[in-house]
Amino acid sequence: MPEGHSVHRITRQFQRNFLGHPVRFSSPQGRFVEGAAVLDGRTMTDARAVGKQMFLEFDHELWLRIHLGLYGAWDFSGDLLLDATIASANGRMGQTNQRGTDLNAVPDASILDTAGENSLHSIGAPRRTRVRMSEQEKELNQLEVFPPEPIGQVRVRLLTETVCADLRGPTACEVLDPAQVMVSMARLGPDPELDNSPEAEERFTSVIRRKPTSIGKLLMDQSVVSGIGNVYRAELLFRAGINPHAPGKSLSDETVRALWQDWAHLLHIGVETGQMMTMDDLDRADFHLAMRNRADRHWVYKREGLPCRVCGTHIVIEEMAARKLYWCPRCQA
Template structure:
């Protein structure tokens, strides 16, 4: 499932390529046809994300809400361009707090992901291309005609003169009025990309500190904190050396605050690079390896049976709340 950083990056893609443009809205699959007519032909005026949910506003006051869920993905095609707020002068992805640049520190070129998830490069300078954005980002092919034919079961197609976005497999896709949007957002926990100030931190701390639920489950509860999924959950808890089964109300307050501040830090890196990079203070060679391969990017996630990078104990994987939890039984005891 796409985690919070992916949804914020998708919202930025809409901000750059669709906001301010008149949009033809259709439902090639047919399941969204009725709602599509409510926003078809209107100008998109805003695009924003809160946690794992995205909201697209149109000039008639209506919003398109999308939750990708486990299987959803957006396919962009056309003259796709980078978000200028995080672009450097040469059109590549820009600064992160963890490292001064996303370029290979020796070769001065983009670091490619071995699995083809070249998220540092994929939303580069404007070009006629097809880009898939979900949990990861992949450039799938150059296109020879525009707009390209829909591929597969496209729930919604958003089309401007220069760009097209096709949505497939979402958990939620609906047109809402402003009051309904406010009601959805009111149920969500704080999102550091929306508000990383003291009030958001206090809200998170106060909720966690009064709950008997395990901290591992609380971090995945979108009403407690927005955007954290399975990867970030495992990595945040390891970085805090926190036992995942400890009830929230028994986690020390300074640890809860540290979890929030680390989420602010990691989410910012994820939004700016497209990678869930959770290892800090890497030398140049280790950084290149981590950006090129998910296997070298995380402390515990998907490392069950492998030795802990700190103590050497085998990482444990267990089922918790229907999801896989990865943790070190020694460093997180």
């Protein structure tokens, strides 16, 4: 499932290519015909992400809410204005945490990882391309015909004179009015990329500190905090030295606030670079290695049975909140 940085990056792509333009809607799959008819011809006026959900606003106070879920993906094609945001569409790609690193001075912007992904810098704009953003396939190729034929079960197609966006396999895709949008957003916890104010931090802290639920479950609860998924949960808790089974109310005010601040830090870098590499203070050689291989980007995620990078204890795996949890029983005792 995509984590928060991916959805923010997709939203940026809509901001660059669709805002201010009338949009033609269709549903090649046939499952969004009525919604497409309502939105067809409307001009996009806003695009925003809240955690793992995206909200596209159109004139006449109409909104499109999308939740990609486990299988959702976008295909963009046409004369795209592309930057780093285009490279991560649904959370399969990583994240970067280079504390103290100047994002404008990345050692090598041309690095491709073993999955062929490169999202540090622009991949060119404008360019008539097709960029497929899905869990198993990533493509960037020249188009001979625009708009291209839909690939797979396209729930909804958004089309301007120069750019096309196809949505496949979302968990949610629905037209809302402003009141319904407010209700949907109100159900979501704070998102530091959208609002990193003291009030947002206080909201997160106060909820965590009054809950008897384990912190490992709370971080995955989108009504508590928006955008954190399985990777960020494991890495945040390890970085903080927090036992994932600790009740939220057992944590100190200082600990919870530091957790929020680290989440804001990781999320912002993930949005800017598209890579969820949560390792710190890497030298040039290790940075290059990590950018090529996801196994070298994380402290504990997907490292079950391997020695902890800090203490040597074997990383354990268990199920929590219906997802796999990775942690070090010594560093996070």
